[in-house]
Amino acid sequence: xxxxxxxxxxxxxxxxxxxxxxxxxxxxxxxxxxxxxxxxxxxxxxxxxxxxxxxxxxxxxxxxxxxxxxxxxxxxxxxxxxxxxxxxxxxxxxxxxxxxxxxxxxxxxxxxxxxxxxxxxxxxxxxxxxxxxxxxxxxxxxxxxxxxxxxxxxxxxxxxxxxxxxxxxxxxxxxxxxxxxxxxxxxxxxxxxxxxxxxxxxxxxxxxxxxxxxxxxxxxxxxxxxxxxxxxxxxxxxxxxxxxxxxxxxxxxxxxxxxxxxxxxxxxxxxxxxxxxxxxxxxxxxxxxxxxxxxxxxxxxxxxxxxxxxxxxxxxxxxxxxxxxxxxxx
Amino acid sequence: xxxxxxxxxxxxxxxxxxxxxxxxxxxxxxxxxxxxxxxxxxxxxxxxxxxxxxxxxxxxxxxxxxxxxxxxxxxxxxxxxxxxxxxxxxxxxxxxxxxxxxxxxxxxxxxxxxxxxxxxxxxxxxxxxxxxxxxxxxxxxxxxxxxxxxxxxxxxxxxxxxxxxxxxxxxxxxxxxxxxxxxxxxxxxxxxxxxxxxxxxxxxxxxxxxxxxxxxxxxxxxxxxxxxxxxxxxxxxxxxxxxxxxxxxxxxxxxxxxxxxxxxxxxxxxxxxxxxxxxxxxxxxxxxxxxxxxxxxxxxxxxxxxxxxxxxxxxxxxxxxxxxxxxxxx
DNA sequence: CTGTTAGCGCTTTCAT
DNA sequence: ATGAAAGCGCTAACAG
Numbered sequence: 059x060x061x062x063x064x065x066x067x068x069x070x071x072x073x074x075x076x077x078x079x080x081x082x083x084x085x086x087x088x089x090x091x092x093x094x095x096x097x098x099x100x101x102x103x104x105x106x107x108x109x110x111x112x113x114x115x116x117x118x119x120x121x122x123x124x125x126x127x128x129x130x131x132x133x134x135x136x137x138x139x140x141x142x143x144x145x146x147x148x149x150x151x152x153x154x155x156x157x158x159x160x161x162x163x164x165x166x167x168x169x170x171x172x173x174x175x176x177x178x179x180x181x182x183x184x185x186x187x188x189x190x191x192x193x194x195x196x197x198x199x200x201x202x203x204x205x206x207x208x209x210x211x212x213x214x215x216x217x218x219x220x221x222x223x224x225x226x227x228x229x230x231x232x233x234x235x236x237x238x239x240x241x242x243x244x245x246x247x248x249x250x251x252x253x254x255x256x257x258x259x260x261x262x263x264x265x266x267x268x269x270x271x272x273x274x275x276x277x278x279x280x281x282x283x284x285x286x287x288x289x290x291x292x293x294x295x296x297x298x299x300x301x302x303x304x305x306x307x308x309x310x311x312x313x314x315x316x317x318x319x320x321x322x323x324x325x326x327x328x329x330x331x332x333x334x335x336x337x338x339x340x341x342x343x344x345x346x347x348x349x350x351x352x353x354x355x356x357x358x359x360x361x362x363x364x365x366x367x368x369x370x371x372x373x374x375x376x377x378x379x380x381x382x383x384x385x386x387x388x
Numbered sequence: 389x390x391x392x393x394x395x396x397x398x399x400x401x402x403x404x405x406x407x408x409x410x411x412x413x414x415x416x417x418x419x420x421x422x423x424x425x426x427x428x429x430x431x432x433x434x435x436x437x438x439x440x441x442x443x444x445x446x447x448x449x450x451x452x453x454x455x456x457x458x459x460x461x462x463x464x465x466x467x468x469x470x471x472x473x474x475x476x477x478x479x480x481x482x483x484x485x486x487x488x489x490x491x492x493x494x495x496x497x498x499x500x501x502x503x504x505x506x507x508x509x510x511x512x513x514x515x516x517x518x519x520x521x522x523x524x525x526x527x528x529x530x531x532x533x534x535x536x537x538x539x540x541x542x543x544x545x546x547x548x549x550x551x552x553x554x555x556x557x558x559x560x561x562x563x564x565x566x567x568x569x570x571x572x573x574x575x576x577x578x579x580x581x582x583x584x585x586x587x588x589x590x591x592x593x594x595x596x597x598x599x600x601x602x603x604x605x606x607x608x609x610x611x612x613x614x615x616x617x618x619x620x621x622x623x624x625x626x627x628x629x630x631x632x633x634x635x636x637x638x639x640x641x642x643x644x645x646x647x648x649x650x651x652x653x654x655x656x657x658x659x660x661x662x663x664x665x666x667x668x669x670x671x672x673x674x675x676x677x678x679x680x681x682x683x684x685x686x687x688x689x690x691x692x693x694x695x696x697x698x699x700x701x702x703x704x705x706x707x708x709x710x711x712x713x714x715x716x717x718x
Numbered sequence: 719c720t721g722t723t724a725g726c727g728c729t730t731t732c733a734t
Numbered sequence: 735a736t737g738a739a740a741g742c743g744c745t746a747a748c749a750g
Contacts, residue, residue, distance in 0.1 A: 060726090060727055060728085061727060061728060061729095062727080062728095070736075070737085071736065071737045071738075072727090072728075072729090072737090072738095073729080073730080073736070073737060073738080073739095074735085074736060074737075075728095076728065076729055076730085077729090077735095077736090079728095080729080084735060084736085085735070085736085086735060086736090089735080089736080101523075103496070103499050103500045104500065104727085104728075105441070105500075105502060105726090105727050105728070106500050106501050106502070107437040107438075107440040107441045107446065107502060107726090107727080107728090108437075108441050108726070108727035108728040108729085108742090109727080109728055109729075110437040110728095110742090111435070111437045111438050111441055111726090111727080111728075111729095111741095111742045111743065111744090112727085112728050112729045112730080112741075112742045113728085113729065113730095113742085114742080116437065125466070126456070126462045126465055126466050126469075127462045127463050127466055127662065129459075129662070131462075132456045132457045132461075132462050133457050135456055136455070136456050136457055136483060139456075139481065139483065140483075143493070143497070148480055148497065148501060149480070149481070150478055150479070150480060151469065151479070151481065153466060153469065153470075163473070166433065167473070167478065169433050170433045170434065170435075170436050171436050171478060172435060172436070172437060190431075193431075277666070306666055313668065332457070332459075333663045333666065336607070336636055336640075336663065336667075337666075337668075338643065338667075338668045390742090390743055390744085391743060391744060391745095392743080392744095400720075400721085401720065401721045401722075402721090402722095402743090402744075402745090403720070403721060403722080403723095403745080403746085404719085404720060404721075405744095406744065406745055406746085407719095407720085407745095409744095410745085414719060414720085415719075415720085416719060416720085419719080419720080434743085434744075435742090435743050435744070437742090437743080437744090438726090438742070438743035438744040438745085439743080439744055439745075440726090440744095441725095441726045441727065441728090441742090441743080441744075441745095442725075442726045442743085442744050442745045442746080443726085443744085443745065443746090444726080
């Protein structure tokens with residue numbers, strides 16, 4: 059079942075069938091209709107691999123993420139795929155599992171499959187591994203890392219805004235002794251959040267009371283860090299965490315200690331993963347819209363693929379505080 | 389950059405390069421080494437589309453799921469992809485969003501991309517839509533629906549086992565008034581769970597006290613159903629739900645009413661989504677291993693693709709109760 | 719063991 | 735507006 063059979067049935071050449079499939083203007087409506095009828099009758103689907111081979115465009119996009127089971131990613135993946143499918147593009151996904159080795163494997167797969175572009179949405183991207191892409195001039199979009207160039211774009215996330223909103227909120231609730239639980243310090247994005255906390259403290263004239271514990275962006279780390287905070291002679295009255303998983307761990311530690319949120323502690327997370335509003339109490343947190351991120355990344359990638367030249371706008375994703383039940387005034 | 393340039397550089401024919409790439413035995417080690425060196429130096433990656441075109445095999449698999457943001461799926465997707473990547477296969481994912489129309493779109497994409505096989509892991513599969521696959525003799529694996537044939541296999545999930553284990557557990561805890569909150573009754577898998585509850589009741593001689601509320605496999609439905617149960621003159625002492633989301637909704641309703649789990653109610657979920665152990669208290673639930681499901685589906689698909697004839701074994705995934713903190717004796 | 723060559727199904731000049 | 739024909743990069747006979 060191929061274009062030849064369609065051509066035979068419609069009594070035209072394969073070129074005309076091809077033109078019809080590709081909506082070329084130069085086909086007489088009557089002829090096109092005959093071709094379409096034949097396609098319908100034969101249940102013909104064009105072979106994308108043959109098309110790719112000759113056109114050089116695969117209509118496939120790569121999407122590299124850290125781990126689909128990390129609740130940050132599914133929504134991102136879904137929105138990105140929706141965009142792609144709407145435009146007739148396919149998405150192939152790469153899970154790096156936070157490993158540089160697997161990352162380079164992902165990139166290799168993308169190159170082999172001749173993707174038209176790739177979005178690297180991991181927080182731990184390693185610039186060195188991406189040379190394979192740049193060398194081949196494959197359009198690439200990064201999150202948080204990398205720079206804008208002819209074949210790549212960087213989506214910046216404004217972590218600071220959300221953190222500052224969280225601190226303003228806590229400040230207005232009379233909290234003056236606020237702690238921060240970080241993510242892993244080898245992550246650029248975790249360092250940015252930590253820095254935003256520090257600058258917020260400064261803004262409110264609280265710099266001398268900086269209270270920081272290290273977490274790992276996982277539940278366990280949050281629980282341990284919170285334990286340390288609770289053991290302090292003067293524990294903080296409020297805690298901001300580098301992500302929601304950390305906050306969930308902290309919440310557990312607080313409960314474990316027989317204390318309550320928000321009565322004894324105010325707690326604010328970051329990310330707004332889907333489970334954040336299901337905790338007891340529902341977690342006040344900072345939203346980073348994965349949909350917005352996906353839509354922006356896709357648009358940036360498309361622009362790159364279409365080689366839209368000129369200094370494109372900076373892509374930047376805002377973050378915002380969303381109030382739920384885990385904070386209260388003292 | 390293609391096989392020709394590699395051939396030129398290694399001073400062999402393209403056929404020899406192809407043989408080397410494909411680990412054909414008929415290449416003299418020395419020649420193979422020279423070819424590999426050239427590949428390395430030129431940074432050559434074979435074009436998969438050309439390979440597909442000539443070999444007829446795309447080394448791509450389709451995986452159709454309902455919705456990647458439904459916590460049931462990410463783990464399934466990850467395990468399936470892991471298997472595939474290990475064997476040099478790519479996975480393209482289709483989200484049906486529970487819509488037959490989108491399902492048929494997914495299938496069309498799979499056919500166009502010439503996938504070697506497809507795993508349909510939605511619970512709401514519509515047999516009619518799949519004819520496109522069967523007509524083209526594309527190996528297909530289903531979950532819960534469909535039958536075993538030359539080009540398709542069915543993975544059965546033993547929902548009843550887990551439900552019965554849950555009921556035995558509750559019975560041993562002296563619960564005699566047990567309710568069940570169902571999923572949407574148009575889902576075969578939800579009907580099976582409901583039937584398992586009924587048969588369990590019968591087994592324990594409790595048939596005359598069947599107490600069933602309808603849910604929708606979402607949080608809201610669970611909350612509403614639990615509200616109805618709480619409003620009863622004689623509320624049950626324990627509740628089993630058709631999935632974890634329903635249990636989380638029920639948990640919220642119980643808390644809302646000022647009651648506690650497991651003190652006032654015992655609660656058991658189903659699925660063991662990743663958040664199930666993060667609730668307060670951690671949810672006792674029935675595990676359906678997504679990893680096992682993915683591994684089995686992948687193996688079944690591979691067997692089909694290799695055309696391993698003969699009446700293959702029935703594929704069946706067990707389910708088991710996992711004890712956590714939401715049940716207690718009365 | 720290695721080379722030559724005919725396609726795989728499609729798009730795209732170049733003619734007509 | 736349509737057709738003929740030359741490849742896209744690779745694999746798989748078939749020859750040697």
